[in-house]
Amino acid sequence: MINFLKLDDKLVLRYIPEFPSSTNWIGDAIKTKGFVILKKTFYYEDEDVLNSTEFQEETEVDDYEDFEIEHTTFFVFAELFGDYYKIKKGILIDHFDIFIYKDVRLNTNFFVANSDVSVFRVIKNISHNDFYLGGDNPSAVPVDEFEKLIKHFPSSYERRKYVEARIASILRNYLDGIKDAEKIYQKYINTKLTKQGVDLTKTFQEVDLIKYMTILEKLQGMLKDENQYSEHQWQEEILQIILLLYPKYIFAFKSVPIQAKLSDGIKDKQLDFLLVDSNGYIDVIEIKKPFENAIMTKGIYRDNYIPLRELSGTVMQIEKYIYYLNRWSLEGEKFFKKRYEAQLPEEFDIKIANPNGVIIMGRENNLSSQQKNDFEVVKRKYKNIVDIITYDNLLERLHFTIEQIQKM
Numbered sequence: 001m002i003n004f005l006k007l008d009d010k011l012v013l014r015y016i017p018e019f020p021s022s023t024n025w026i027g028d029a030i031k032t033k034g035f036v037i038l039k040k041t042f043y044y045e046d047e048d049v050l051n052s053t054e055f056q057e058e059t060e061v062d063d064y065e066d067f068e069i070e071h072t073t074f075f076v077f078a079e080l081f082g083d084y085y086k087i088k089k090g091i092l093i094d095h096f097d098i099f100i101y102k103d104v105r106l107n108t109n110f111f112v113a114n115s116d117v118s119v120f121r122v123i124k125n126i127s128h129n130d131f132y133l134g135g136d137n138p139s140a141v142p143v144d145e146f147e148k149l150i151k152h153f154p155s156s157y158e159r160r161k162y163v164e165a166r167i168a169s170i171l172r173n174y175l176d177g178i179k180d181a182e183k184i185y186q187k188y189i190n191t192k193l194t195k196q197g198v199d200l201t202k203t204f205q206e207v208d209l210i211k212y213m214t215i216l217e218k219l220q221g222m223l224k225d226e227n228q229y230s231e232h233q234w235q236e237e238i239l240q241i242i243l244l245l246y247p248k249y250i251f252a253f254k255s256v257p258i259q260a261k262l263s264d265g266i267k268d269k270q271l272d273f274l275l276v277d278s279n280g281y282i283d284v285i286e287i288k289k290p291f292e293n294a295i296m297t298k299g300i301y302r303d304n305y306i307p308l309r310e311l312s313g314t315v316m317q318i319e320k321y322i323y324y325l326n327r328w329s330l331e332g333e334k335f336f337k338k339r340y341e342a343q344l345p346e347e348f349d350i351k352i353a354n355p356n357g358v359i360i361m362g363r364e365n366n367l368s369s370q371q372k373n374d375f376e377v378v379k380r381k382y383k384n385i386v387d388i389i390t391y392d393n394l395l396e397r398l399h400f401t402i403e404q405i406q407k408m
Helices: 025-033 052-059 066-071 119-123 143-151 156-171 181-192 200-224 231-245 309-339 369-381 391-407
Strands: 002-007 010-015 035-038 042-045 073-081 084-087 098-101 131-133 249-262 265-277 282-287 357-360 386-389
Touching (some): 025 035, 200 231, 231 265, 231 282, 282 309, 309 357, 369 386
Parallel strands (some): 098 131, 282 357, 357 386
Antiparallel strands (some): 002 010, 010 073, 035 042, 073 084, 084 098, 249 265, 265 282
């Protein structure tokens, strides 16, 4: 058994053998080899052994059997410097200094993981910086974080299974009947890894429910009183809703000038809205008020309902904008970077790479089932370029989202 005692300005390691013995194996090992290694971790030489009579009070003699008193050995472990105990180099490692805050309650697990793994021999393979545990040093590792780190050290069983898995993965290419050691190892790891983070879904459930119900209520109110809004006001309100429903977009720029490179020269055009996602890529959005007859014809042409001019014209307009932007490309990126620099984070670049189009327009609540089917064909036809979303689509998405959150 190993534990640690404080004596004046020193930390002392006390070793008590776990089983009775007629000989002092530590003394014999030091005499024979010149050193002893405890728990495959603590390296001690003869000069590190302390006189046990100095620690009569700390050993609480009455608590131990005679063989324990006789064979208890005390070793130098660390010395106090300021607020930290500095572990003597060579005991654990000699690559860097280890400092333990004076109020940290030490136990063997801080130095020996899973009974046979030297913690600091592993750490020295990763870093040679001086190590501070606890306290106020700027580079100190908090004790609770260090304890979490210790739990990640593999046991000898885990290491053996890992080695078997690696060997099996090679041998199965040449030999038959190889045990599926990889599967066994992975099964063990899956049972061991039980870490679970905070359930973010539960954390934000109530907030999200309020958010989407508020958006739904607002959109329903707008559709009920759409005649009370000007085209500009309507677009502003719907844009807010779109940014909330599609959080990948973090910026929306209005009245955006672009250049159209045409055969007869360069002409200036203007987008109503330009969306920018979190990676800097742009998309184009057109927002129209939900006029009753804006999507599909009421009459049939060759057994099909076809898009009305309002819809087909808006699609064509979006496609042209995308064409202009792609041709503008690098020049356009530089233009947007300069124009919106004050509104963008530092080193954030706007990128033009095959932008998508989004059209918000029209209602489906007044369409027949056949009209809806033909409208779906139209939407899928343009899906690779333009996402056509009706206001009933938005309402439906909000209803489904709210229902899903309520089921959580």
